[in-house]
Amino acid sequence: MEEPPVREEEEGDGEMDEGALGKSPFQLTTEDVYDISYVVGRELMALGSDPRVTQLQFKIVRVLEMLEALVDKGSLAAEELRMERDNLRQEVEGLRRRGPPAQGEVNLGPDKMVVDLTDPNRPRFTLQELRDVLQERNKLKSQLIVVQEELQGYKSGLIAPREGPGGRRRNDTVVTRACNANSDKEEKTIMKKL
Amino acid sequence: MAKKTYDLLFKLLLIGDSGVGKTCVLFRFSDDAFNTTFISTIGIDFKIKTVELQGKKIKLQIWDTAGQERFHTITTSYYRGAMGIMLVYDITNGKSFENISKWLRNIDEHANEDVERMLLGNKCDMDDKRVVPKGKGEQIAREHGIRFFETSAKANINIEKAFLTLAEDILRKTPVKEPNSENVDISSGGGVTGWKSKCC
Numbered sequence: 001m002e003e004p005p006v007r008e009e010e011e012g013d014g015e016m017d018e019g020a021l022g023k024s025p026f027q028l029t030t031e032d033v034y035d036i037s038y039v040v041g042r043e044l045m046a047l048g049s050d051p052r053v054t055q056l057q058f059k060i061v062r063v064l065e066m067l068e069a070l071v072d073k074g075s076l077a078a079e080e081l082r083m084e085r086d087n088l089r090q091e092v093e094g095l096r097r098r099g100p101p102a103q104g105e106v107n108l109g110p111d112k113m114v115v116d117l118t119d120p121n122r123p124r125f126t127l128q129e130l131r132d133v134l135q136e137r138n139k140l141k142s143q144l145i146v147v148q149e150e151l152q153g154y155k156s157g158l159i160a161p162r163e164g165p166g167g168r169r170r171n172d173t174v175v176t177r178a179c180n181a182n183s184d185k186e187e188k189t190i191m192k193k194l
Numbered sequence: 195m196a197k198k199t200y201d202l203l204f205k206l207l208l209i210g211d212s213g214v215g216k217t218c219v220l221f222r223f224s225d226d227a228f229n230t231t232f233i234s235t236i237g238i239d240f241k242i243k244t245v246e247l248q249g250k251k252i253k254l255q256i257w258d259t260a261g262q263e264r265f266h267t268i269t270t271s272y273y274r275g276a277m278g279i280m281l282v283y284d285i286t287n288g289k290s291f292e293n294i295s296k297w298l299r300n301i302d303e304h305a306n307e308d309v310e311r312m313l314l315g316n317k318c319d320m321d322d323k324r325v326v327p328k329g330k331g332e333q334i335a336r337e338h339g340i341r342f343f344e345t346s347a348k349a350n351i352n353i354e355k356a357f358l359t360l361a362e363d364i365l366r367k368t369p370v371k372e373p374n375s376e377n378v379d380i381s382s383g384g385g386v387t388g389w390k391s392k393c394c
Contacts, residue, residue, distance in 0.1 A: 131268050134237045142255075145242050149199050 029075060033068045040064070200244055200253035204364050205275055206357070207305075209297055210282035211290035212261030215316040218347035219282060220258050223357050228348050235260040237268045245358060247365055254361060273304035278360045282314045285331070285344065286323040291315075294334055310363045311340040314356055319349040 020032040021039070040060055047053045108114070115122050153159040208216040217235050222228055224241040240257045257276065259269040273279070281297050283290040294313070301311060315331040318324075328344055335342030341359060345352040 127267060130237055131271075134239075134268065138238070138240060141240070142242075153199065 026074075028067075028071045030068055030072050033064060033071055036067075037061075037064045200251040202250055202365070202368065203253045203255060204277050204361055206254055206256045206278040206280065206360060207272060207276035208256065208258050208280045208282060209269070209273075209300070210261055210280075210314075211284070211287070211293050214261065214282045214284040214287065214290045215347050216261065216280075216282050217258050219280075219314065219316060219345060219353060219356075220256055222347040222350055222353045224256070226350070228350075230348075234262060237265050238272055243357075245361060247358065247362055250365070252361055252365065254357065256357075270300060270304045273301065273309075274306065276305055276309055277364050278310040278312065279305060280312050280314055280356065280360065282316050283326070283331075284317050285315045285326045285328075286317050286320050288325045291326045291330065298338060308367070310360060310367070311338070312356065312360050312363075313338075313340055313342045315342070315344040317346060317348070318344040318351060319346040 020028070020035040023032060041057075044053060044057050044060070150159070208220060210216055212234060213232065217233075217239075218228060220241055224243045235258055238257060238259050240255055242253060242255055244251055244253045246252070257272055259265070259272065279301055281294060281301070283294055285291075298311075301309065313331060313335045315326060315328070318328075331342055331344065341363070343352045343356045343359075345356055347353060
């Protein structure tokens, strides 16, 4: 007989065997098939050594082998499906956890980019803002250059303070005025030509 | 009443790929100095230098543009008022030379039609790292009818010459309106007639 002797002693008889035979065929394991085989074998043995019993026994063994193969294959397939299901579950959970950013990426067009809001060096000003700042910087710079030249002119005596429109006022006020008038005009000239 | 410190104001523009040395070329010309640290120009900047040509004080306002692509919309808006444009490439950087045609197209699109152009092959002191032969620079300049110099801001080669030549070319085309003018050289006012190659 093909039943494992260890099982025989461990599980004894009765309840477990009934259990295996009473199971739904879709929940049978190979262990159950061995249990059934044990029960059937014992009953066949009780029938004695009638050659018809021996003949029947071969067929029963064959049927049990077929059942074993089917159950074995079925449980393998079930195990594979279970693993695949678990993998897919994990994958779904992972995707859900990374959900929001992943969705954001999907929504982006080919010419879009993602800005890391925690990056202190992230881009945050527009080109127009930069353009305005640069324009102002360059305007102030050109005005400064004009004023510097004026100042140089006064320092070197090229421009006499009384050339200013103020005429015969106190020198310092005249200087300021002349400076303003000149720089305004110069600035206009530069700006016009820019 | 306002006393001008100059007779004419020329606006020049420096363009070319990032890192070819536009700022260094300008810094050499305006301050006669050189700095090896690379600081990328943000958008657009300018320097002023007054030179004297043919008895005239000419104030050069030289605009230095950022070569980086991301600043292009800002920089191209400055092409319009330029009377002279210096297109700079780096003789040790083949890509910067290949991009010349792109920069020339930019000039065509954004600058005045009569703008005076000039091609500069900078860093000519680094001959051991040269990848653009001088002849190639000369050839492309000839094809476009513009002047060409190989320059080095670091070794101070041809820098002043380039700026003065460009200013002279602009001066030649500048209509003379001052009564005190003795400039009669109007025959060549139409544009650049000669192409010149200067030794590095």
